[in-house]
Amino acid sequence: MPEDLSDTDEARDWERLRDAADAGARTALIDRYTPLARKIAAGLYARRPDDDMPFEDYFQYGVVGLIESVDRYRPDSRASFETYATYRIRGAILNGMERTTERRDQYRHQRRLQRERLESLAEGLDERARTKLFEEMVDVTVEVALSHMLADTGMIRDPVATQEDPAYVAREVSELEQRLHAALERLPEREQLVLREHYFKQTRFESLTAVLGVTKGRVSQLHKRALQRLRETLAERQNFDGYL
């Protein structure tokens, strides 16, 4: 975050975000407060009960909370954004820790896969590799976002249910959720199923073989293809790089 961003810039960003749903303003605001998320994550990390979760994940959950904050905060509300966001960021990290404890094994496994993907790019950063790195970042982000949201809400919110359930009507759905949901909806049925089962219910590929009537090798291929499609869809619309 640039140090010289003035309060005026920030006020203008809030205005652009609220009035015009300006993606650039949104990213700027997220960038501006990322250090806050890092600070809160560091505080919680220092008092961590165990070593199950690496710092990057505290931070990652913090950023998710920050994004939610930016999307839901009303500039004209009484509380300052920092106060509002601090509460949410903290909550997001604590939720993340709780879920992590509950699903330790699945979590570790998932992390390994994510790490692999990024580490495979660590060497020889020429221009082509950089492009690829960005694509991989989007890919990993999609996975992290999916596991976070699907696990958190039980399911990406169903638009039909949203209309019928007053509790949901009142609740704002974040832009990222909407995008993911839209992208997910566009996937072929079987690929959707793989993602929903795998990320929401932590269903192993082996168990999906019975549901889909295919072997786990095929499930893996469907999973890979689904992520690829999601990545392409999300990359079409820009600004996804603001999420990590």
Added chain:
DNA sequence: TTGACTGTCGCATTAATCGG
């Protein structure tokens, strides 16, 4: 006690291949 080594398990991924 410790830490290096080895084997095994459970999992996802991938290359090769098949069949419609």
Added chain:
DNA sequence: CCGATTAATGCGACAGTCAA
């Protein structure tokens, strides 16, 4: 060409062994 299977591969976690 596309969807699917099979077999091989790779990886982390974990447990057991054994010498230092």
